[in-house]
Amino acid sequence: MSEYPVDLEAIKRHFRQDHFAATSGVEILELKQGYARTSLTIEERHLNSVDILQGGAIFTLADLAFAMACNSGGRVAVAINTSLSFLRATRSGTLVAEATEVSRSRRISTCTVHVTDEQGTLVALFQGTAYIKDEPFPPQEAQS
Numbered sequence: 001m002s003e004y005p006v007d008l009e010a011i012k013r014h015f016r017q018d019h020f021a022a023t024s025g026v027e028i029l030e031l032k033q034g035y036a037r038t039s040l041t042i043e044e045r046h047l048n049s050v051d052i053l054q055g056g057a058i059f060t061l062a063d064l065a066f067a068m069a070c071n072s073g074g075r076v077a078v079a080i081n082t083s084l085s086f087l088r089a090t091r092s093g094t095l096v097a098e099a100t101e102v103s104r105s106r107r108i109s110t111c112t113v114h115v116t117d118e119q120g121t122l123v124a125l126f127q128g129t130a131y132i133k134d135e136p137f138p139p140q141e142a143q144s
Helices: 008-015 019-024 055-071
Strands: 026-032 035-041 075-086 094-104 108-116 122-136
Touching: 008 026, 008 055, 019 026, 019 055, 026 055, 035 055, 055 075, 055 094, 055 108, 055 122, 094 122
Parallel strands: none
Antiparallel strands: 026 035, 035 094, 075 122, 094 108, 108 122
16 A cells, blocks of 8 residues: 555546657546556558558557556656567457556566457466556646
8 A cells, every 4th residue: 555645547647648659549548546448449550661650559568558557656666678479360350458456565566468459368467567666657747
């Protein structure tokens, strides 16, 4: 449990400001403590030279879900290691990344992210480890 108050709505607002994920088309679907879901509707711009979804698009989708899940504890958590296994090629439709924090200590958060297609078929598996800092998350916004 966090020593800081956890405001999940503020955390969602913060992650909506992730310019790279937003301009890539990643959407935030759900956030709970230790859990997040994001989605990406595949467009032509997401395809690589052999007309399958580019790996970086899958990574961006999974990485945002990972970041949200490990920061949902109310303290800043930054990635220190990630891995992504591509399990199935895809060309169209919508993918969903579901991140679950599987372990959390004072300094380390470990998450697994399942990326599935519209039929629920596993497309990719992402593992991430984050270092938990002492600062509250989201960072305190300036009062106007």
